[in-house]
Amino acid sequence: MSDIIVKPRGTLDYLGDEMKLYDSVQSELSKMAVSYGAIKAEPPIFEETRLFVRGVGESSDIVSKEMFGLNTKGEHDYVLRPEFTAGINRLSIENKLYASPDLPIKMFYCGPVFRFERPQKGRLREFNQFGVEFLDKKIDLLTSLDCLILYYRGGEKVLGRDLKLRINYLGSFQSRENYKKALKDFYAPHLSQMCPDCQRRYNENVLRILDCKVEEDKELNKDAPLITDYLLPEDKMQLEQVERALDELNIGYELDPMLVRGLDYYTGLVFELYDPMNMDLGALGGGGQYGNLMKEIGGPDFEGIGFSYGMERLLLALSLERKNKMLEEETTAMDFFLIDLRADKDNKPVILADELRSNGLKVASSSYGKALSGALKMADRLHSRYSLIFDDYNPGKVLIKNMNKRTQDEYGLEDIDKLANHLCGLI
Numbered sequence: 001m002s003d004i005i006v007k008p009r010g011t012l013d014y015l016g017d018e019m020k021l022y023d024s025v026q027s028e029l030s031k032m033a034v035s036y037g038a039i040k041a042e043p044p045i046f047e048e049t050r051l052f053v054r055g056v057g058e059s060s061d062i063v064s065k066e067m068f069g070l071n072t073k074g075e076h077d078y079v080l081r082p083e084f085t086a087g088i089n090r091l092s093i094e095n096k097l098y099a100s101p102d103l104p105i106k107m108f109y110c111g112p113v114f115r116f117e118r119p120q121k122g123r124l125r126e127f128n129q130f131g132v133e134f135l136d137k138k139i140d141l142l143t144s145l146d147c148l149i150l151y152y153r154g155g156e157k158v159l160g161r162d163l164k165l166r167i168n169y170l171g172s173f174q175s176r177e178n179y180k181k182a183l184k185d186f187y188a189p190h191l192s193q194m195c196p197d198c199q200r201r202y203n204e205n206v207l208r209i210l211d212c213k214v215e216e217d218k219e220l221n222k223d224a225p226l227i228t229d230y231l232l233p234e235d236k237m238q239l240e241q242v243e244r245a246l247d248e249l250n251i252g253y254e255l256d257p258m259l260v261r262g263l264d265y266y267t268g269l270v271f272e273l274y275d276p277m278n279m280d281l282g283a284l285g286g287g288g289q290y291g292n293l294m295k296e297i298g299g300p301d302f303e304g305i306g307f308s309y310g311m312e313r314l315l316l317a318l319s320l321e322r323k324n325k326m327l328e329e330e331t332t333a334m335d336f337f338l339i340d341l342r343a344d345k346d347n348k349p350v351i352l353a354d355e356l357r358s359n360g361l362k363v364a365s366s367s368y369g370k371a372l373s374g375a376l377k378m379a380d381r382l383h384s385r386y387s388l389i390f391d392d393y394n395p396g397k398v399l400i401k402n403m404n405k406r407t408q409d410e411y412g413l414e415d416i417d418k419l420a421n422h423l424c425g426l427i
């Protein structure tokens with residue numbers, strides 16, 4: 001045998017129970033997004049590199065270090081998408097969704113994204129995001145709160161427990177400029193001792209330094225000025241309105257002035273969600289408001305707010321109890337299991353299965369070579385309610401075995417429609 005080819009580092013194979021849980025989480029979140037008036041969208045998995053350079057920003061790690069470039073023989077410079085937000089905004093411009101009289105535009109999505117990171121628990125190179133983007137000429141308080149509440153309630157529903165919400169407000173353009181100046185003044189005397197990434201960030205986007213994971217820089221950041229001290233009165237008022245709403249909704253949160261998020265497009269409210277029982281996983285999801293992204297990528301003057309959960313992190317945070325409950329609900333138990341032991345086969349079992357499946361029933365079968373005892377064990381493993389046995393001891397008949405009661409009946413094979421009707425009546 002030649003050597004075995006394994007999956008690339010930092011990727012997952014989804015199958016079995018994990019696949020079922022993934023589908024169940026996706027379906028739960030999709031239903032919630034629909035209940036907020038969102039519709040599903042699906043941009044391509046690869047896009048032009050400049051979409052992310054302009055959209056997400058060159059100073060972000062995601063764009064500067066982690067993009068998967070594609071060798072496309074010089075046609076265009078393409079990358080696998082490292083996130084959805086820029087693609088959803090591009091899609092909204094290209095399909096002129098902004099011209100709709102029905103604003104805000106509300107979309108949700110789920111699928112793979114790619115970042116060339118160092119793989120570890122909850123950190124993959126191919127992972128899946130579920131998220132929403134709400135777009136409007138001006139994102140008002142109601143739309144912001146709708147997004148934030150969907151974000152919190154979605155995670156809470158999937159995991160079945162209270163989560164830890166962190167919020168911050170990056171302010172309007174003017175407050176951020178004032179804050180950036182204060183940060184630059186603060187870091188300037190320390191710059192030569194800071195890590196090379198932070199020296200680059202100092203010029204490209206000084207806010208990024210607050211996100212640095214290098215121990216010495218993290219220590220320095222503890223004394224850095226706080227954005228909350230630089231917010232203009234109207235920014236402060238908006239933040240207070242969000243805080244008041246969260247209080248009235250009984251959603252616990254922490255105002256974290258150091259929360260700046262790793263992407264450059266954020267302008268107002270930003271937020272991250274953590275599971276107190278799995279803090280080592282990092283954020284289960286992140287999001288926030290962005291004021292200039294659409295314009296940056298050639299669209300109209302629209303704003304947006306959105307979030308993305310990391311699906312793998314949600315799955316890792318699921319308790320055993322939640323998993324079992326989801327697997328129970330997501331039952332793939334078979335209604336009928338076909339076992340054909342006859343020496344001379346005909347197509348009657350296939351025709352019968354087709355008829356039963358057309359009636360919405362679930363029908364599986366064993367391969368021809370399997371002996372009766374092995375086939376019945378397989379029927380049990382698939383939680384089949386009835387086995388249908390075709391054998392040479394009962395020519396022209398099918399044995400109908402009730403797998404729970406272990407009782408047996410028989411029925412003639414002359415009229416398959418009649419037989420199918422009889423079987424449908426059993427379920």
Ligand code: HAM
Pocket residue numbers: 082083084085115117122123124125127129131132133262263283284285286287288289305306307308309310311312313
């Ligand atoms: P993000 O914070 O870069 O935001 O990613 C969102 C979530 O994706 C994270 O909170 C985490 O759960 C998951 N995630 C990120 N990197 C990895 C990884 N390497 N392996 C596994 N999971 C990971 C965004 O992507 C923004 N587009 C969110 C957003 C939507 N903002 C506005 N709208």
